[in-house]
Amino acid sequence: MATTAEWLPYGPVAYDRDLELTADACVIGTGAGGAVFASELAEGGKSVVMLEKGGFFRAEDFSQREADAMADFNGRRGLDSTKDNSMFLNYAEAVGGCTVHYWGDSFRTPEDRLERWRTQNGIDWMTPEELNPHWDVIEKELGIHIAGPELFNENNRLVKAGCEKLGIDGHAVPTARVDCIACGWTQYGCAYNRKSSQLITTIPRISKAGGRIYSDAQAARIVVENGRAVAVEGDLIDRKTHVAHARIRVDASVIVIAGGGIGGAELLLRNFPDEPVGRRFYVNPHYFVWADMGREIDNQTGIPCAYAVHEFRQVKRNARREYESGGYIMLSNHQSPGVFSVMLAESGPAHTERMKKYRHLGSLMSVIDEDNPGRLYIDRNGIRRTSFHVSGIDQYKAIDYLKNASRIFLAAGAREVWIPDVYGTIVRNEQDIRSKITLRSVEPNAQFCGGSHFLGTAPMGTDTADTFAKPTGESHRTAHLYVCDGSSLPGSISVDPSLTIMGVSRHIAAGLHERFGRSGA
Numbered sequence: 001m002a003t004t005a006e007w008l009p010y011g012p013v014a015y016d017r018d019l020e021l022t023a024d025a026c027v028i029g030t031g032a033g034g035a036v037f038a039s040e041l042a043e044g045g046k047s048v049v050m051l052e053k054g055g056f057f058r059a060e061d062f063s064q065r066e067a068d069a070m071a072d073f074n075g076r077r078g079l080d081s082t083k084d085n086s087m088f089l090n091y092a093e094a095v096g097g098c099t100v101h102y103w104g105d106s107f108r109t110p111e112d113r114l115e116r117w118r119t120q121n122g123i124d125w126m127t128p129e130e131l132n133p134h135w136d137v138i139e140k141e142l143g144i145h146i147a148g149p150e151l152f153n154e155n156n157r158l159v160k161a162g163c164e165k166l167g168i169d170g171h172a173v174p175t176a177r178v179d180c181i182a183c184g185w186t187q188y189g190c191a192y193n194r195k196s197s198q199l200i201t202t203i204p205r206i207s208k209a210g211g212r213i214y215s216d217a218q219a220a221r222i223v224v225e226n227g228r229a230v231a232v233e234g235d236l237i238d239r240k241t242h243v244a245h246a247r248i249r250v251d252a253s254v255i256v257i258a259g260g261g262i263g264g265a266e267l268l269l270r271n272f273p274d275e276p277v278g279r280r281f282y283v284n285p286h287y288f289v290w291a292d293m294g295r296e297i298d299n300q301t302g303i304p305c306a307y308a309v310h311e312f313r314q315v316k317r318n319a320r321r322e323y324e325s326g327g328y329i330m331l332s333n334h335q336s337p338g339v340f341s342v343m344l345a346e347s348g349p350a351h352t353e354r355m356k357k358y359r360h361l362g363s364l365m366s367v368i369d370e371d372n373p374g375r376l377y378i379d380r381n382g383i384r385r386t387s388f389h390v391s392g393i394d395q396y397k398a399i400d401y402l403k404n405a406s407r408i409f410l411a412a413g414a415r416e417v418w419i420p421d422v423y424g425t426i427v428r429n430e431q432d433i434r435s436k437i438t439l440r441s442v443e444p445n446a447q448f449c450g451g452s453h454f455l456g457t458a459p460m461g462t463d464t465a466d467t468f469a470k471p472t473g474e475s476h477r478t479a480h481l482y483v484c485d486g487s488s489l490p491g492s493i494s495v496d497p498s499l500t501i502m503g504v505s506r507h508i509a510a511g512l513h514e515r516f517g518r519s520g521a
């Protein structure tokens with residue numbers, strides 16, 4: 001019998017029939033934005049129903065095997081990519097959203113970005129004064145602290161050493177984990193409940209406060225009456241077969257879209273095809289370098305990123321305003337063997353030789369603050385598609401990153417640094433860096449490039465023609481419909497996004513709560 005689970009504080013209750021529910025708020029998506037939003041409302045005494053199209057997995061379900069995690073909770077089994085396969089899109093579909101596999105790096109939004117969103121998007125409340133109190137609370141709840149030496153593996157130590165030798169600005173990262181044992185499998189779900197994902201922080205609190213969380217429940221239709229969102233309809237999906245086995249309808253005073261920069265935008269486009277959704281699709285392109293340290297450093301254990309490089313976050317231009325450098329941060333990185341293996345250009349015995357070096361390799365990854373976003377759309381066959389090309393100035397940022405990442409590892413003692421492009425580029429000294437790392441390495445499909453920070457697809461702002469929602473998070477055109485996740489931010493943040501999404505979500509929820517309080521609606 002096909003069933004869908006509702007998760008109560010004491011465990012799951014399975015359903016095999018159509019459901020009709022009512023609530024003050026129906027929140028679609030249980031990730032960084034949705035879970036923080038729902039916890040604010042539920043703990044404030046509002047009735048909340050959450051719909052999550054992914055499954056409900058807990059510590060005991062995380063097997064620390066790549067294949068299991070990919071199949072269980074990675075969107076499209078970890079194989080999603082843009083239309084021409086030039087950008088891999090990595091995201092989770094599970095209760096807790098992407099925070100189930102996020103690394104826990106937790107940066108507040110840089111002040112220059114808040115200023116941009118105030119001036120360009122008219123979101124006046126985007127100030128440190130407004131957001132700091134929310135971040136103070138969230139940081140405490142998630143146990144966010146600066147990574148100490150116990151969380152540094154050898155790769156993190158090498159990146160730090162390389163930066164210090166070159167006088168490059170880097171820092172231990174603020175990380176969301178408590179008593180972490182640094183087992184190395186954070187990206188595949190924390191099997192020890194030490195990483196502070198939404199799964200183990202806000203979700204149990206929402207449930208305890210009476211919120212009802214339905215996993216395997218996919219929202220499909222937003223019901224609008226007289227210009228106001230009044231209900232959500234969708235399917236209950238059988239976890240084993242992935243087939244819809246029943247329907248769900250939730251009538252609610254407020255509908256909150258928090259399905260993430262991809263899932264939330266897709267839902268909006270299917271319901272409001274003429275609205276400004278998906279016109280800009282930010283991903284923060286991730287390029288990777290691999291440094292052969294000539295000895296075993298076992299980068300797979302520890303946490304992926306205890307140390308990040310901030311020196312190059314802002315673009316520097318010359319007197320003629322031409323691009324000179326920067327436009328990215330770098331994160332210490334590790335990837336599991338399967339993911340690493342597909343990054344390599346070699347095949348056959350040459351590939352085997354490279355794989356044998358797996359435990360010798362240090363790595364850095366870019367978070368490029370792109371100027372040229374991609375697009376998310378529904379094609380004429382009704383399929384959700386994305387397109388993204390690292391282009392223009394962003395290609396120069398990518399090259400600058402590859403060069404500086406190589407310099408850091410060479411300064412830290414690497415024998416050679418592999419640029420995982422189709423040309424098998426290897427650099428051993430500054431001369432190689434200057435001559436071998438060129439535009440051809442960052443052409444679409446010339447090397448593995450990934451995205452995991454999906455932002456800006458249904459942005460807030462005051463320009464009604466260009467943005468989906470008002471600065472309050474409510475749709476410009478449909479009353480009582482809110483958007484509150486990565487999609488609602490105006491664009492790239494220039495650092496990892498989760499703490500921004502959570503802080504903004506908490507702020508918007510607090511505003512809505514006030515309104516609820518006033519109108520009782």
Ligand SMILES: Cc1cc2nc3c(=O)[nH]c(=O)nc-3n(C[C@H](O)[C@H](O)[C@H](O)COP(=O)(O)OP(=O)(O)OC[C@H]3O[C@@H](n4cnc5c(N)ncnc54)[C@H](O)[C@@H]3O)c2cc1C
Pocket residue numbers: 028029030031032033034051052053054090091092093094095096097098099101102103104105106107187217218219220258259260261263264267452453454484485486487496497498499501
């Ligand atoms: C491997 C990895 C590591 C990362 N590490 C970091 C990090 O260290 N620091 C950081 O700041 N960020 C990190 N990120 C990014 C961060 O996790 C995300 O930006 C953030 O979680 C996005 O929050 P969100 O609320 O927009 O969406 P999500 O957290 O993605 O949640 C959206 C949820 O909505 C569900 N959903 C979508 N559509 C529907 C629908 N129609 N019906 C029902 N449910 C739906 C999805 O299944 C999903 O569970 C990482 C991401 C990845 C992939």
